[in-house]
Every structure is written in C-alpha cells, then in structure tokens.
Amino acid sequence: MTDTAAIVGGGVIGGGWAARFLLNGWDVRVFDPDAEAARKIGEVLDNARRALPGLSEHALPAEGRLSFHATMSEAVDGARWVQESVPERLELKRKVFQTLQAHCPHDAVIASSTSGFRPSELQACATRPGQILVAHPFNPVYLLPLVELVTTDANPNGMGTRAADILRGLAMYPLHLTREIDAHIADRLLEAVWREALWLIRDGIATTGEIDEAIRMGFGLRWAQMGLFETYRVAGGEAGMRHFMAQFGPCLSEPWTRLMDVPEFTDALVDQIADQSDAQSGAHTIRELERIRDANLVGLMRALKGQNWGAGAFLVAADAARAPAPHFAAEAVAQRPIDQPLETIARAIPLDWSDYNGHMTESRYLQVFGDATDRFMTIVGCDADYIAAGTSFFTAESHIRHLAEAHPGDSIRVTTRFLGGEGAKMHLFHEMRRGDTLLATGEHFLLHVSLDTRRPVAPEGEVAARLAAVARAHAALPRPDGAGRHVGQRT
Amino acid sequence: MTDTAAIVGGGVIGGGWAARFLLNGWDVRVFDPDAEAARKIGEVLDNARRALPGLSEHALPAEGRLSFHATMSEAVDGARWVQESVPERLELKRKVFQTLQAHCPHDAVIASSTSGFRPSELQACATRPGQILVAHPFNPVYLLPLVELVTTDANPNGMGTRAADILRGLAMYPLHLTREIDAHIADRLLEAVWREALWLIRDGIATTGEIDEAIRMGFGLRWAQMGLFETYRVAGGEAGMRHFMAQFGPCLSEPWTRLMDVPEFTDALVDQIADQSDAQSGAHTIRELERIRDANLVGLMRALKGQNWGAGAFLVAADAARAPAPHFAAEAVAQRPIDQPLETIARAIPLDWSDYNGHMTESRYLQVFGDATDRFMTIVGCDADYIAAGTSFFTAESHIRHLAEAHPGDSIRVTTRFLGGEGAKMHLFHEMRRGDTLLATGEHFLLHVSLDTRRPVAPEGEVAARLAAVARAHAALPRPDGAGRHVGQRT
Numbered sequence: 001m002t003d004t005a006a007i008v009g010g011g012v013i014g015g016g017w018a019a020r021f022l023l024n025g026w027d028v029r030v031f032d033p034d035a036e037a038a039r040k041i042g043e044v045l046d047n048a049r050r051a052l053p054g055l056s057e058h059a060l061p062a063e064g065r066l067s068f069h070a071t072m073s074e075a076v077d078g079a080r081w082v083q084e085s086v087p088e089r090l091e092l093k094r095k096v097f098q099t100l101q102a103h104c105p106h107d108a109v110i111a112s113s114t115s116g117f118r119p120s121e122l123q124a125c126a127t128r129p130g131q132i133l134v135a136h137p138f139n140p141v142y143l144l145p146l147v148e149l150v151t152t153d154a155n156p157n158g159m160g161t162r163a164a165d166i167l168r169g170l171a172m173y174p175l176h177l178t179r180e181i182d183a184h185i186a187d188r189l190l191e192a193v194w195r196e197a198l199w200l201i202r203d204g205i206a207t208t209g210e211i212d213e214a215i216r217m218g219f220g221l222r223w224a225q226m227g228l229f230e231t232y233r234v235a236g237g238e239a240g241m242r243h244f245m246a247q248f249g250p251c252l253s254e255p256w257t258r259l260m261d262v263p264e265f266t267d268a269l270v271d272q273i274a275d276q277s278d279a280q281s282g283a284h285t286i287r288e289l290e291r292i293r294d295a296n297l298v299g300l301m302r303a304l305k306g307q308n309w310g311a312g313a314f315l316v317a318a319d320a321a322r323a324p325a326p327h328f329a330a331e332a333v334a335q336r337p338i339d340q341p342l343e344t345i346a347r348a349i350p351l352d353w354s355d356y357n358g359h360m361t362e363s364r365y366l367q368v369f370g371d372a373t374d375r376f377m378t379i380v381g382c383d384a385d386y387i388a389a390g391t392s393f394f395t396a397e398s399h400i401r402h403l404a405e406a407h408p409g410d411s412i413r414v415t416t417r418f419l420g421g422e423g424a425k426m427h428l429f430h431e432m433r434r435g436d437t438l439l440a441t442g443e444h445f446l447l448h449v450s451l452d453t454r455r456p457v458a459p460e461g462e463v464a465a466r467l468a469a470v471a472r473a474h475a476a477l478p479r480p481d482g483a484g485r486h487v488g489q490r491t
Numbered sequence: 492m493t494d495t496a497a498i499v500g501g502g503v504i505g506g507g508w509a510a511r512f513l514l515n516g517w518d519v520r521v522f523d524p525d526a527e528a529a530r531k532i533g534e535v536l537d538n539a540r541r542a543l544p545g546l547s548e549h550a551l552p553a554e555g556r557l558s559f560h561a562t563m564s565e566a567v568d569g570a571r572w573v574q575e576s577v578p579e580r581l582e583l584k585r586k587v588f589q590t591l592q593a594h595c596p597h598d599a600v601i602a603s604s605t606s607g608f609r610p611s612e613l614q615a616c617a618t619r620p621g622q623i624l625v626a627h628p629f630n631p632v633y634l635l636p637l638v639e640l641v642t643t644d645a646n647p648n649g650m651g652t653r654a655a656d657i658l659r660g661l662a663m664y665p666l667h668l669t670r671e672i673d674a675h676i677a678d679r680l681l682e683a684v685w686r687e688a689l690w691l692i693r694d695g696i697a698t699t700g701e702i703d704e705a706i707r708m709g710f711g712l713r714w715a716q717m718g719l720f721e722t723y724r725v726a727g728g729e730a731g732m733r734h735f736m737a738q739f740g741p742c743l744s745e746p747w748t749r750l751m752d753v754p755e756f757t758d759a760l761v762d763q764i765a766d767q768s769d770a771q772s773g774a775h776t777i778r779e780l781e782r783i784r785d786a787n788l789v790g791l792m793r794a795l796k797g798q799n800w801g802a803g804a805f806l807v808a809a810d811a812a813r814a815p816a817p818h819f820a821a822e823a824v825a826q827r828p829i830d831q832p833l834e835t836i837a838r839a840i841p842l843d844w845s846d847y848n849g850h851m852t853e854s855r856y857l858q859v860f861g862d863a864t865d866r867f868m869t870i871v872g873c874d875a876d877y878i879a880a881g882t883s884f885f886t887a888e889s890h891i892r893h894l895a896e897a898h899p900g901d902s903i904r905v906t907t908r909f910l911g912g913e914g915a916k917m918h919l920f921h922e923m924r925r926g927d928t929l930l931a932t933g934e935h936f937l938l939h940v941s942l943d944t945r946r947p948v949a950p951e952g953e954v955a956a957r958l959a960a961v962a963r964a965h966a967a968l969p970r971p972d973g974a975g976r977h978v979g980q981r982t
Contacts, residue, residue: 306843
C-alpha cells in the first residue's frame with residue numbers, strides 16, 4: 001500500500017518536502033490557504049524532478065499522487081507522516097497542532113520544520129504531546145540530505161528511530177538530537193556567521209560578494225566533505241586535535257570577532273573535544289585523512305569546473321591561460337607542424353578518475369578522447385563561437401582499445417590523426433600515451449550537424465579549409481595499428 | 492628565466508606554498524631552522540604532486556628546483572616573491588622582516604601568511620614598510636584557491652595588483668582587501684563558528700561528530716558553490732534579499748547563539764546588503780540561480796559519491812537499499828528470467844551529465860555502459876567480495892553507437908546480452924533506451940584477470956556456472972543489430 005504524507009504549509013520548505021515524498025513514491029496531500037500554493041509547489045516540483053532522480057544510480061519508484069485540500073482535517077486523512085511548515089510563530093504552530101491532532105491518525109508522526117523552536121515548546125499545549133517532534137530540513141529540501149530530528153522525553157520510546165527510518169527511506173540524513181536547544185545546531189552556526197558577516201558589511205570591511213568568495217573559494221569547499229573538527233584534526237597533523245587546540249585555542253581571547261561571550265578554554269574542554277574527535281575520526285591516520293580530503297577536494301572542484309561556477313569557473317579561466325595556442329594560430333604555426341599527428345591533450349590524470357580496480361575508470365578514456373576531439377575541433381576552427389553560431393560536430397560512433405593501465409597522477413598525451421571525411425563526415429583516430437607506452441586508442445566517426453535541425457550539414461569556409469589542409473597533410477601518414485577493428489576481432 | 496620564490500618557515504603552510512610555486516614552474520628556496528623541514532616539506536609535496544596537476548586540463552610547466560638554505564640571507568637571494576609563514580608572534584615576524592629586508596631584492600614582494608595580524612602591524616618596524624603585505628592562504632595551500640591579499644596605504648600603487656597577478660599565475664584566487672582588520676574575513680567567520688561549536692560541546696548538546704555532520708550534510712554543500720548571501724538571496728525567492736532579511740532579520744534579537752553583540756538591524760543596513768547582493772548576483776534571476784545551485788549540488792554530491800565519503804557515502808548507502816535484487820538472487824529468480832536480455836540499468840540522467848551541445852556528454856554513455864557491465868558482473872557473482880578476493884573483469888575493447896540524443900532528467904534503461912566468451916574472455920552487448928527509443932549501443936570485450944599478476948585467468952566455480960547459464964539462455968536470441976561493426980562502416 002502506498003504511504004501518505006500530509007504537507008501543512010506549502011512554501012519553499014513545504015514544497016521541498018512534498019517533492020521528497022512524491023518522488024520517493026508517497027502520496028502527498030497538501031493544505032495551504034494560499035491561493036497560489038499549487039503554482040508554488042508546482043515550481044518546486046519542477047526543479048526537484050529535474051535534479052533529484054539523477055542523484056541516484058537507480059530509478060526511483062513511480063511518483064506518488066499529489067492532491068490539494070481545503071481543510072487540514074481532509075489533508076491529514078490517512079497520513080503516516082504530517083509535516084508542518086507554517087510561519088515561525090509559536091501560537092500559530094500550537095493552534096495548527098491542535099487542529100491536526102483532532103483529525104490525524106494517532107500513530108502518525110507529526111513533524112515540524114521549525115528552525116527555531118524547541119520540540120517541548122511545540123508539545124506544550126498539544127492534545128498528544130508525544131506525537132510531535134522536530135524535523136528541520138535545509139533548502140533545497142529535495143536535494144540536501146540533512147534533517148535535524150529533535151525529540152524529547154515526551155516522545156514514546158522508539159519514535160525517534162521510527163521517524164529516522166522513514167527519513168532515510170527518502171534518502172535524507174536524520175541527525176537525531178535528544179537534547180533540545182533553540183535553533184538546534186546548524187542554524188546556530190549559521191547565525192554566528194550571519195552576525196559576523198553583518199558587522200563586516202556595516203563596518204565597510206567587505207561586500208556581500210567578497211564575503212561569499214571568502215567562503216566558497218576556501219573553507220566552504222572543505223566543509224562540503226569534512227566539517228569543522230575533522231578539518232582541524234587534519235590541520236593539526238600527526239599530533240592531532242590537542243595540538244591544534246593548543247595553537248588555535250588562545251585566539252579565543254583575542255578580539256577576532258565582535259561577539260565576545262566565549263567558553264573558558266579548560267583542560268576538561270580540550271580533553272572532551274580530543275576524545276570526541278578520536279571517536280569520530282580515529283579510524284584513519286592523519287596521512288590517510290589528508291589523502292581522503294585531497295581526493296574529495298579535487299572531485300568537488302572538478303565538479304564545479306563542469307558547471308563553470310565558483311571555484312570551478314575560476315579554475316576554468318586559469319586553465320584557459322595555460323592552454324597552448326592551437327596549431328593554426330599565428331603564434332603556433334612554426335612550432336607545431338600539421339604534417340604529423342596533432343597533439344590534442346597533454347595533462348595529468350586526476351585523483352578522482354580511478355575505480356575499484358585502482359586504475360583509471362573505463363569511461364574516463366572516452367572523456368579524454370572526447371576532450372581530444374574537442375581540441376581537434378578547436379584547432380580546425382570549430383570553437384565555442386563557431387558552435388554558438390549554430391553548427392557543431394556530434395559523435396556517431398566510437399571504438400576504444402584499452403592496451404595498458406593508467407593511474408591517477410600519470411602524465412598522458414594524446415595525438416590525433418585525421419583518417420578521412422567528406423561532406424559532413426569526419427573520421428578521427430586518437431592515441432593516448434604515457435611516455436612511450438601506448439595506453440589506449442580511440443577511433444571516432446563524427447557528423448557536422450546543424451544545432452537547429454539536428455541534421456548533418458557539410459562545414460564551410462575556414463573550418464572546411466583547415467580540415468582539407470589537415471586531410472592533405474595526414475594522407476601521407478601510415479594507417480594506424482588497430483584502425484577499422486571490430487570488437488572481439490582476433491589480431 | 493625561471494622565477495624564484497623564497498619560503499621562510501616550512502611547516503604545513505610554508506610547505507603548501509612551496510608546492511604551489513614548484514608545481515607551477517618556480518624555483519623554490521627554503522629557510523627553516525627545523526632539522527625536520529626537508530622531510531616535512533617533502534611530505535606536503537608528495538600530496539601536492541598527487542592532487543594538484545590533475546586539477547588542470549593542461550599539463551603544468553616542468554617542476555622548478557627545490558633547495559634548502561641555512562640562512563635567510565641565502566634563501567632570499569634573487570627571489571621575486573618571499574613568503575613568510577613563521578609562528579604567529581608579532582615580535583618574531585617583525586624580526587624576520589628586518590632580516591629579510593637586509594638581503595632580499597628591493598622589488599620582491601614580501602608576503603606574510605599571517606591569519607591574525609593586520610599588514611600595518613607587520614609593516615610597523617620594517618626598513619621598507621611598502622614591500623610587505625598579507626597573503627593569507629588556506630590549508631591545503633596546494634589545492635584551495637583562496638588567498639586573502641591585504642594591503643595598506645604604505646604599499647606603493649599597483650603593488651596589490653602585481654601580487655594578485657602572480658597569485659593568479661599559481662591558479663590561486665586573490666581576494667584583495669584594502670581595509671585591514673584583525674584576522675581578515677574568512678577566519679573571523681570561522682572563529683564565530685568555532686566559538687559557537689565549543690559552547691555546543693561544553694553544554695553537551697552535540698559531539699564533534701554531530702556538529703561535523705550538521706555542516707557537511709547541509710550548509711557545507713551549499714557554501715562550496717554559493718556563499719552565505721547568494722544562498723539566502725535564492726532562499727528569499729523572487730522577492731530577493733530584502734524579503735529574506737525581513738524574515739530572518741528579527742532572529743538577531745532572539746537568543747539563538749551565546750554571542751550577543753549584534754549590529755543594529757537598520758533600514759540603511761538592509762539597503763546596503765540588498766544593493767550589494769544585486770551587484771553580486773543580479774545578472775541571474777532567482778529561478779536561474781535555483782537551477783544553477785541545483786546543478787552544482789548534484790555535481791558536488793555525485794563527486795562525493797565517487798569518493799564514497801560524507802554526503803556521498805550516505806547516498807551510496809541509500810542507493811544500495813534501492814537496488815533491485817540481481818537475477819540469480821533467491822528473491823528474484825521467478826520475476827526476472829535470464830532467457831531475455833538482462834536489465835542492468837534503470838536510472839535517470841543526472842543534471843551534471845550534459846555538455847555544451849546541451850545533450851548527454853559522449854563519455855557518460857560509456858559510463859552507463861560501464862555501470863551496466865558492473866551490474867552484469869554482479870549478476871553472475873563477480874561482486875565486491877569476489878573482486879576483493881583477487882580477480883575481476885577488465886575491459887579490453889569497446890564500441891559505442893550514438894543513435895539518438897539523451898538529455899538530463901531522461902529515464903533510461905539498459906539491457907545486456909551475452910554474445911560469447913570462452914576461458915577468460917567475455918563479449919557483451921548493451922542497448923540503452925528511453926522508452927522504446929534506442930539511444931545507443933555498447934559492444935564490449937572483457938578479460939577476467941588476476942588482480943595480482945594483471946594477467947588473464949579463466950573464472951571458476953559459481954561465476955563460471957552462472958556465465959554458462961546466461962550463455963545457454965542467450966544463445967537462442969537473435970544477433971543484435973550493430974554488433975561486429977567497425978567505426979565508419981557503411982550500413
């Protein structure tokens with residue numbers, strides 16, 4: 001039987017919850033008096049449908065049924081989970097809980113999205129206090145895993161565990177806190193940064209843009225993969241957390257922030273933190289953590305390069321400054337003759353390109369050959385501007401031979417020869433080497449297409465002329481070993 | 492001529508600077524009285540050589556020459572850049588600057604890695620104050636782009652720009668601040684979080700591990716790609732930053748942190764922030780920013796899945812719970828007969844898999860087919876445990892036909908048939924479909940190898956028996972269209 005969730009309050013947060021449940025196969029019943037609620041939730045859902053399913057390597061279950069209801073009593077009918085996301089006013093929330101509890105199943109979880117109130121404050125005037133807990137998510141709710149799940153002694157035994165299991169079924173990460181505090185954990189940290197940032201702006205030290213760069217070009221990248229303490233444990237080196245705190249602790253008494261109520265830095269506090277850090281991270285040596293951190297950072301920054309955003313956009317620009325001039329560029333014609341296979345790639349293999357066998361993942365060979373094809377296209381004049389003007393080459397067919405293993409850190413080169421082409425067709429052959437060792441070959445058949453009609457169309461002008469020049473120069477080269485093979489052919 | 496950098500103080504930070512300069516082709520001269528300095532810098536360099544070069548799509552220049560020197564005067568000889576990273580004691584740093592300035596070229600940049608002192612404090616007792624500035628990096632220095640570059644009126648015109656250009660040449664991101672403040676920007680924000688975290692631990696609300704999860708499962712992922720203000724601008728929706736502040740501003744007066752000295756939330760401050768946010772992010776609508784954010788988050792989380800770490804490890808585990816039982820599993824035998832092509836992939840195409848042509852990137856087809864091969868291996872019993880025991884299948888050769896375009900969000904299925912195999916050989920044919928549309932085919936030739944000798948060896952036992960069963964069942968299937976093709980073959 002399909003599970004049912006009731007969403008009470010359908011803004012950005014409620015809409016995000018609705019998307020989480022729906023895309024994981026739950027039926028969702030929404031109550032929100034806002035006449036625009038259906039449109040608003042629809043917009044969140046559009047974003048979620050685009051982003052969430054592809055996060056998994058498996059198809060999600062069939063989407064549940066979404067319905068809107070005029071009353072809370074109707075919305076909560078048969079609900080196993082009721083998520084309250086109404087505005088942050090305690091009296092309003094208490095009233096909503098009273099209405100909910102008059103109608104919803106007694107064994108449903110009633111969860112509040114509150115970012116500020118403690119669960120005991122929400123339970124205070126309730127008919128059945130033990131049914132209510134806090135499940136505080138983070139925007140965008142349909143993508144970020146974190147949910148702060150806060151329970152009290154009023155909740156029956158096992159209710160926190162049951163709620164956590166349901167959240168994990170939505171691929172959300174429940175951080176279960178059993179000691180309540182205003183604003184839970186994450187928002188206290190965020191609030192601390194927010195206040196400090198407001199001072200920096202008010203005092204004219206930095207702009208919003210500068211503060212954001214100070215975050216996302218530096219510690220923001222660290223915090224996407226290790227938090228505050230594990231990061232500092234690594235920074236402390238082999239001596240670990242105690243050493244780090246001995247260095248950094250004294251700063252607490254210096255005027256580094258405008259906010260001056262600081263905990264006393266006692267031996268007991270240092271021991272408490274060091275012991276917790278051992279329990280958290282002690283399974284790895286500092287050297288191992290450094291290497292894990294570095295592989296994570298390389299993976300994160302390369303992901304951002306793929307999006308051309310933030311640190312990734314900066315690195316794309318840095319790369320552009322390093323790229324050698326292509327063969328037809330005025331400054332390169334003499335040094336890089338076209339009568340030999342053209343060098344299209346010279347690079348190191350990134351840390352995040354290896355697989356469980358410990359060598360470069362199969363698909364990364366095609367990525368490198370794809371980049372080599374792109375570079376060949378740039379060389380003959382089919383560059384970003386050309387593509388923006390409406391035509392490009394699409395790959396129709398590829399053949400790859402894996403001849404020797406490659407590993408992260410290896411320096412590799414790809415040379416490319418033009419095997420043939422007429423009209424819209426282009427036939428390329430790439431050879432990937434580490435030093436003199438041939439690692440792989442890639443044979444590719446491409447079509448020059450109109451990006452408007454998606455149909456083949458012959459290139460013209462400068463691109464056609466350069467292709468003809470390369471074709472003439474490469475016609476004299478011997479046919480490469482392995483060209484024209486089919487898969488499984490005996491040598 | 493090769494540029495030369497002098498590294499004064501060679502700990503984790505000095506070593507990270509040494510690696511940045513060396514790997515970008517500079518000669519590096521180190522002074523550090525620590526007898527262990529060469530070993531320590533060597534360890535940082537090993538990490539950097541593994542991680543940094545693969546961050547770029549182009550080969551870095553040839554590594555510079557590293558030398559160690561017994562005196563500061565020798566180390567700074569001919570240096571264009573002098574980086575000071577000695578312990579954070581003002582008197583020590585001032586003494587070091589006096590020695591440096593007695594010997595280094597007058598046009599060298601002398602940069603301090605200080606995280607706390609203002610440049611004017613460092614310049615105060617110097618022979619040539621205008622030569623000194625702050626260039627504060629972030630650990631690991633060889634990977635993270637951010638450098639807080641802080642100058643004063645004592646620095647000659649253009650010196651900040653010159654220093655920024657040099658840093659950009661190392662692929663570092665200089666955030667140039669011209670109004671100095673203790674601890675610059677990033678460390679003030681970090682300090683605010685550190686203090687709040689210490690309270691949470693001291694009061695027994697959360698452990699170091701829980702605080703780290705509250706960061707890296709939630710806002711840490713956001714901050715890797717947008718900072719504080721751009722994130723909140725998006726959260727504010729179309730109404731933007733003013734709307735967000737109207738909602739969130741009042742929290743400043745609630746007891747959400749232990750640190751209570753807060754700036755007054757005036758209209759002037761709100762205007763200042765809203766205007767700066769417009770200047771920073773106004774080129775994109777909120778809807779665009781949401782989609783950029785989501786694609787970034789998907790890319791970041793998928794990168795962490797590749798490393799099986801943090802949010803990525805959590806999502807890998809969530810996926811495992813979703814995976815259908817493979818065909819030979821007891822609970823699947825009846826529902827999933829093996830006498831048809833086996834379903835090996837059912838998934839959605841992730842947001843970060845598209846290229847500049849707007850369709851699924853070429854290499855992702857091979858990634859999906861590689862995953863299909865992995866799944867086929869799992870089906871026949873060649874799973875993680877089997878591989879850990881010492882044998883696996885390696886792909887020797889692949890042929891891909893691209894038949895129709897695929898786009899992010901599309902639901903795709905791959906079915907796999909066994910075309911043949913004897914001894915260590917295995918010949919597979921994958922078909923990728925969206926609904927009934929055949930998008931691509933992948934034909935693959937694999938060898939079963941010993942992970943010890945890296946040589947072919949025939950599978951035995953359960954894996955051999957299951958392969959034989961699939962072979963018998965698939966022998967009756969018609970030969971698939973496109974099998975045995977070579978690239979460019981006429982149809």
